[in-house]
Amino acid sequence: IHYSHKHKDKYKDKEHKHKDHKKDKEREKSKHGSRYWMGMKSLDGKVKKEKENGFASPPHMKIEPEEDFYHSPKLAKSLKRERDDDNDLDFKPKKIKTENDKKAKKRKQEDEFLFLFLWEEERYTDGVKWKFLEHKGPVFAPPYEPLPSNVKFYYDGKPMKLSPEAEEVATFFSKMLDHEYTTKDIFRKNFFKDWRKEMTSEEKAKITDLKKCNFTEMSEYFKGLSEARKAMTKEQKLKIKEENERLLQEYGFCIMDNHRERIANFRIEPPGLFRGRGDHPKMGMLKRRIRPQDIIINCSKNSKHPEPPPGTKWKEVRHDNKVTWLVSWTENIQGSIKYIMLNPSSRIKGEKDWQKYETARRLKKCVDRIRAQYREDWKSKEMRVRQRAVAIYFIDKLALRAGNEKEEGETADTVGCCSLRVEHIKLYPENEGQEYVVEFDFLGKDSIRYYNKVPVEKRVFKNLQLFMENKEPDDDLFDRLNTSVLNKHLQELMDGLSAKVFRTYNASITLQQQLKELTNEDENIPAKILAPPKTFEKSMQNLQAKIDAKRDQLANAKRDLKAAKADAKGLRDDKSKKTVETKRKAVQRIEEQLMKLEVQATDREENKQIALGTSKLNYLDPRISVAWCKKWGIPIEKIYNKTQREKFAWAIDMAEKDFEF
DNA sequence: CTTGAGACTTAGGACACCCATC
């Protein structure tokens, strides 16, 4: 399944039926439900691993007894035991377990499940996310360093010394001079407007036209700096690396409950020019510098609170254990809140991820019912029900996003399912030998184009015609529907169901099916099994062959053209002139065709990279891959790199070879 | 029902780094 919106491949209609599943799904949860955040993630295991990679050991973490209240002694024991067997991070051949081992293991897991249950009970029913949280606060962006006096800004050809405030903003622009952003009108307009706000009144009076501004000296200066950085000696580079590591050790971790956890983004975003994606109306605006008085700190009451830099104050220190963030501030472009949160390897994120896949697995159990339901609803007397049913069909079949409405003029004009407009689809009763084809063409998330032509059920087609009747191109396709109505309905169909669950479910179930289908038992060479699907490689090869053929054809055509030219020179008659023209046209045409093929090839390559990368991280239940690895004796490192293994630690620990999504 | 705030996940692009190759 390709989860890029870019893809042009048709989404194969999946089999909607599933085999009956054993009733022991619930037991499965209990069986494998819970080890990782107790053992796997314990400090000792981690320290060992990091040492092997040349990192310094993190300071020993003291576990406060009063923070330990939800650990039963029994669990403390199992925790310790876990550490021992989790120290073997490399994949050695699995020990053969004796019956006793198995029983013991099972007992232990049952204990742990009970623990998890209580623990979950305590944490999740009331929305409490942690009991103890301590951290050192954010790392601020380094202060602005004024330019050396020999680096000048010119206005209207004459050098001009800027005030530090104006100069800083000017440097932001100068650093982007090579970027095509700076050629865009909106970018320039927004930048200039915000820049002028930073100017003194004299500067403001003088600098009235961006076209007369010359930033090249500044730009060259920064290029020089970055060259110099690249050219640094090994020792200098090492020193910087060490300093970064020190900063990471000091600010990059927090203590949440009994774990020292990695923080995802402990550095505050530096000031700069806003870079929106696509046609963003706010591109080029000044992203202001964040100061301590903008910052809200969140931590335990009984923790050591982070200190603001000397002479400054935090905006607020609060103790809200119903949220997971450590630091927040309000950003000035959209006025939205930004957060510092934990790394995906943390317990709190891992658990949420796990929960997400469990929801998707519950969808698996009732997806047939839900599909039958929306098909039924295509016939409803009520317009809103029909629209809802068609929308869910798109979300399910095409993996469209929900499509919240957005404030006009605040962001790029992009859409998802519920916000599709009439102009985004075309209906073809017949197209290329297929009936009832819908052509989608719109910009989705991140302004990435979604283009797809799909045959749909006749009823869907007729409904779409109905929805489009008497509408303008810029009217909503689903005028009786929005994401909140949609999700409310989905929630009624299944607890925890929302639009995005379909993406998770469909991606994961497809992976599982494909692995089953494509894994060849006899093909024992792991590398062979792990290569990207042969169908992909094959289609790529075919495409490459086409490209090569085209190249040859082009070479021939060029030779013909040359020959024709030579003829024409000698003969100088109309006929040979005409031949030259024809040949020239042929060359041009072939060149165009070649270009097209090449674009297609890179597209396809990119698709593989981008789409699969994103799916791997966000949509595919890692337990499927882990189980597959365990089943076929494939080292997990072949599938997941270090970061991914950290993120999916819960799954690596939890899934046995018989795991079924 | 509508709106907006808030919290959280998903996403692409820039950049650093590594290693093979010239």
Add this chain to the structure above:
DNA sequence: GATGGGTGTCCTAAGTCTCAAG
């Protein structure tokens, strides 16, 4: 030692979804 392609990491934008208030 340049170069360039591939991978991993960082950064932060752009989504989703829930909840509460009007």
